[in-house]
Amino acid sequence: MRMPFKRAAGALVLTAGIVLAGAAPAPAEPSAAGCSTSGTGDSRTCAQAVAWAKAHVHTSNNPDYYRYCDRINAWAYGFSASGSATAYVHWTQIPASHKHAGATSVPAGGLAFFSNGGAGHTMISIGGGKFLSNDIHGNGSYTQTTIAEIKSKWGQHYLGWAQPWFKVNH
Structure with a gap:
């Protein structure tokens, strides 16, 4: 046969x-899942976090934003810090049930993660393939970007996206 x-x-x-x-x-x-804070203990919804992120876009050199991508995402969800030492460590601590490795269709509020052999990078999706990220358009800035720009400009390896789960509240 x-x-x-x-x-x-x-x-x-x-x-x-x-x-x-x-x-x-x-x-x-690619994952068809939407962003959800169900079971995460987050104080803000995905929509509220996106609204927070959009309200904080700036091009100035703000030292509170320089090299603090993981902390900025935590701020968007109502925490003072993520509870993880780096963005890459944050990715490794997220339960598998909340991760979508390799999936590039990231819903608004989902967190995209990258690896560079060091601290890595993370940014929040605002939907439609667009994200808000610190430093990509100047140190301490917080501006719109894409997965492709992070990969090409910084040489980062895309890991995937995750629901907004933070070590600080687990």
Whole structure:
């Protein structure tokens, strides 16, 4: 009996979805999940956090924003800090049930995470593939950007997005 197959990311995958031994699995599909603070203990909703972030956009060199991406996201959700030492550490502490590794369709309020072999980076989605991030358009600034710009300008590796879960309240 002959098994039909297809190629997926260089791997042979049987049409039943079985990956042949030694072959790389197909990449994860983008998540269709929306942003939710359910079960996170956050004091603000995703919509409230996005509104906070939009109200704080600036191009000036504000020392409170310089190199503090994780803290800024915590502020958006009503905390004084995230409870994590760095953005990358924050990503590693988030329960798997709240993470969407590799997914680039990030709902408004979702937090995007990057790795650079060090502290990493995180930013908040405002929807439609747009984000608010510190420092990308000047030290201490807080401006609109995209995943692609962070990757190309800073050479960051995109990890995925997560629901707004913060170590500080867990």
